[in-house]
Amino acid sequence: MTVKTAMTGAAPHPFLEGPIASRIARLAAPGLLGGLMQSILYVADGWFVGGLGPLALAGVALVFPLFALSVMFSAGAMGGAVVAATARALGAKDHEAAGALVRTALILAAFGGAFSALIIWLFGPGLFRMLGGSGTVLQTAIDYAAVLFPGIIVVWLFNMLASLLRGSGDMLRPALGLGVSVSMHLLAASLLVMGIGPFPSLGIEGAALSILIGYGAGSLYLAAYLFHINRPDWVRITGPVSWRQVYIVGRRGAFASVQSVLTIAMAMVVTGYMARIGPQSLAGYGIGVRLELVIIPIIFAFGSASIAMAGASVGAGLRARALRVSWTGSWFAALSVGLIGTVLAVAPWLWSGLFTEDAEIAATTARYLRFVGPAYTFFGLGLCLYFSSQAMNTLILPVTGAGLRLAVLLGGGVLLLDQAATDENTVFLLVAGAMATYGVFNALALRLGPWRR
Template identity: 40%
Template sequence: MSTPQHDLQRMLHGPILSTLLRLAAPNVLAMVMTVLVGIAETYYVGRLGTAPLAAMALVFPFAMLTQMMSAGAMGGGVSAAISRALGASDVPRAQTLLQHALVIGLGAGILYSAIFLIWGPGFYRLLGGKDAVLSEAVRYASVLFSGALLVWLLNTLASIIRGTGNMRVPSVGLVATALLQIVLGGVLSLGAGPVPAMGMVGVALGHIIATAAGVGYFFWYLVSGQGRLTLRWQGFEMQASLFADILKVGATACLSPVQSVLAILIFTGMLAQLGTEALAGYGIGQRLEFLLIPIAFGIGVASVPMVGMAMGAGDVARARRVTWVAGGVSAFNLALIGAVVTLAPDLWARLFTSNEAVLGYARQYLVTAGPAFPFFGLGLTLYFASQGAGQVIGPVLAGTVRLVLVAGAGYWLSQHQGTADRFYELIAIAMVLYGLVTAAAVKWTPWGAKA
């Protein structure tokens, strides 16, 4: 029977690829469920009409930003800090980091919710939302972002458990949460039996209820003492050094998803000028691009504790080997997806609409951007692995390069009557550049045992 000490030794000294795949498997399953949630919710909204679908395209980047910051960025900082402490055999420090991580998740969730409840309508208007589309976006987002605190807590709790090397429990909780979200989203949005159809608001309510259930499960697990760490508040004293241990990685890493979403928002705002059909079609393609993130996430978060524990134990060479293996596995996975949607774009696009004008834009995006997906996966997974080493500045700067390219070239296209296919080519070039620059940053950034 596997024990925590045995698992630690396997992560520190076991074969890299098999250990990584074993850790990644439950994460990938959980992320596949996240993909299914995205497909289901887009299907429900597609049934409501073109205006709601376009409204979802306006709100969706900010909704995904919640997930990306809480799970991938700050969550990575949480997992990395805990795994480095465990790698150095400092369990008391890891125990105290758990409590500090929850304080950070609570504060960030409240702040995030306040920002989008207050300024969200202005953001959607800036992106080109107006009339019925803007009205639908505001109604949907006002409910969705009232639950941002729950999303931050869910992902913070999952990241704490992952930091101990346990990928099974977070995955079980997230899979159950996703299944509940799919069911509730459909019932509440489209109606069933005595339950009235609530439209886009029903999709948002389903998300909030399911997330609350997931938070309850993770709290129970940590309080019950079944894991390597146990949640206790007695004698808790906040320490600046422990907040810094998490935030030096997590806060810096949060810049990366902000840059990614800004790049998407630039395209969304520019394509909104081409009409509702163009915006809705791009929204379908954009949805797939965002759903690539959870797939790369499944590999990336598995590498964080492996890299972090190796760094905590002073084995920098192993930490780097884990990083490159994880990047290669992720690039391979996304290359397969890119090949499928490039050769058969309708397999994805027709899930959400039968409008030929909308389908035309969606096909253009998928065929053009699909071949660049593996570079996107490579860069994103290397970004996660770098969190384990406490060295995220290079990958974040790679995101800056991508954003500058998108903003500069996108502006030029908008001033020269650029067509949709030219914008899609720019997306593909930006993905390739992001992957290559991130790889170069990881290769040339020195990693020290005390990182």
């Protein structure tokens, strides 16, 4: 049995008292800065790839859902499980369990990175073909993935280290780590993709390598801070591995990963629909869907604050406060990303103009944003409720909501889309309807179910 560290006379945990909304806002602020940094990374990557031509954009669009899946696994699913476990342990003043979580997080990073790379090595080319890739577009996707995924462990390591810090309530350091990642990515991409100075352009392989260099630099920064510069007293990298803890946290993270798999499955289904129409439509959709990787870090900023505060409250036995935290953070997230989506629905050129000057590609992106942009309100609500459910141990309903979202998209495709004449507007309407279903289901199911007062 785990023995709790004595904390006699210690100050009360700051998450267990005081106003909720203002504290969530303060905790989320560094996360929003980190979200901005991550958004710059994704936008910059799209800009560099766009400079290689529309076929390069289309090829990367085939790989991007799988890269996003690794980010979601490592940051939102396994990472969320680590955040929640760390917050509960520190809320209960159990420093032994918190210290063991450091070793657990590193083990999960190694396993997760190796598993992601293995899946792409075995099944990547077949998946890209299944999604409609052929010719130059298919070869571009294969070349990009062949560099990106063998090094994907650095993405896992970055997000595991960031999750330990977030669970302790430190939201600033992960944001600064993302700043380091973005800076190094911009430098590397300028040299390796554009071929500035004596460096020859490596093309699409250089774009993938630049992402790995960025995340690798961010991982070094977080590791130096966590283990050397300002090492908290609960952080212990040496010691016995608690395989029971690895199993428990890994199991919770694996179940949470079902949500990520279903989310990316939806993106892959839509990618397949758009590939039927043609490479220009696929490229336009690829630009539009990149917005999700911009707004997910914003949702995650409020979600991380909610997990940390709600997890500490659960650890301290304050369930009512944990519920108030969860709802407050989720509504913050919904309103924030809904506003962004609505603005870009009205002025889509603000987004498409960052990536392409091709009129046909930009028109597809504009149609996507006009249908889907306002629906990000529901996506933000549903996804932040999923994050909060990691702290509340009520994941089954949000995961069910993600399955329902995919079912709406697939069922609607069967009913409304003709194989020979797939229509962009119908596809995007289905995407928006699936998002709305997801948010409404999660909110009602949790409010009427396990989150009843």
